[in-house]
Amino acid sequence: MTVDRPWRIGLRTVALGYLALLLIIPIGVVFYRTFEHGLGAVYDAVTTPAAISAFWLTITVTAIAVPLNTIFGILCALALARGRFRGKAILDTIIDIPFAVSPVVVGLALILVYGRGGWLGDLPFQVIFSVPGIVLATIFISVPFVVREVTPVLKEIGDDQEQAASTLGAGDWQTFWRITLPSIRWGVAYGVVLSVARCIGEFGAVSVVSGKVAGETETLTLLVEKRFQNFDIAGAYAASALLAFIALATLLAMTLINPRRDNE
């Protein structure tokens, strides 16, 4: 340690105090408030028909958005890391747009395309205030994660092995499945975990396009908001606790994947 002991202790106290006030104590209070009336009340609140339907809608939307963005993410990362083409810097910038754009603007954008009077407002099926709109919003906001995790890994490992494989007669698919994919799998896994957490937790964009019909277009995060607005505070806390557990599981997965990813 290059810093004197009193300095070190002082800085540590300030840092941990800040984290405690902003992060740890508030989360603790929510969990306390959730479970102060016992597990039974929580169980009842998260097993109402509306809650179960919200849970499954959230899972369904995530199960559509994440695989699609994973395939896109790997393809795009390959193009960015291996390809040489015009407009690469532009492609690279566009990928980050969903990180920077407000989720409300994302929702509005979808309304302007698929809503009443929109560019594609006459599709044979309803998009806005319906599940397809929620899926599109969720895909939009989770576009960058896999690309951003996989691209640096691909650059790091280089393409020596891939070239060796193709020199030895492996086809492109064979090279991808046998050489490329195994060496980027933990990067992909990390990106998938981040995407899942983001998809499950998305609120703003989904809130604009969902229409919030209980039992039909209400996701878990929308349920939290509605319960809170309807003064069902205990119910809001219970649904929040469920989401917080998912977030903690995400953190655990990230912590487990991280060292493997670094060793790749």
Next chain:
Amino acid sequence: MSTLVLTLRRPAGRPGALGLGISTLWLSVIVLLPLAAVVVRSTDGGLQAFWDAATSRQAIAALRFTIGVSLVATLINVVTGTLIAWVLVRDRFRGKRLVNALIDLPFALPTIVAGLTLLALYGPTSPVGIDVAFTQFAVLLALLFVTLPFVIRSVQPVLMELDREMEEAALSLGASNLTVFGRIILPNLVPAILGGAALAFARAVGEFGSIVLISGNIPFDTQVASMFIFKQIESDNPIGAASISVVLLILSLLILFGIRALGRWGARHDR
């Protein structure tokens, strides 16, 4: 050897071109088409209507507050983020790994839950009697929560890589801790701090979920731009909402380009 590799290198093969094609198509349909709709349709009612909507008193107030509170949150993050990163890299204490893992919680926790969480401690039912709900400070608190990881996660790896010998040499030559930090550590961290700060600012400007419950959405006071847009959509004025969205979109893109320029600058100055 290098010539051998060069001769073996294939031109961009079929899967590469196919992958690029699919990626471009996906981004166009999912990301670019909707954003283009915002920009183009913001002038559906004519340029005058666009201008009136984007410069209405309430829109300006919301934008001004959004940018102001985001700047304050970013500045606080620069200080606390650097401090926390330093403590996590250079200090040793029990439970450090747990604290390190918890830093990412704001990324993993849904924003609406983040808002509810802050409200539980700092709202009307606060167990410690601090009620800041529906104030500008509450908005700042929400932004600090959701932007917490950016500066920390940006600074941490740079700090880990930093050569300790220079610091030790300076200390042995009689430099104080503050001098070492200001003259040796900080200059090396500047690109990382700025990069993290820009990301935090971009996130803060567009933030919505964590603010919904805690801000009260009071026009000319706690109303942020994204809440203003949301209200415009709710009152069935999507074109008006698009006008102020364009302003927000331009701001986001400027930050994005700023981050890229910063990254190139940092890479050039670092090594």
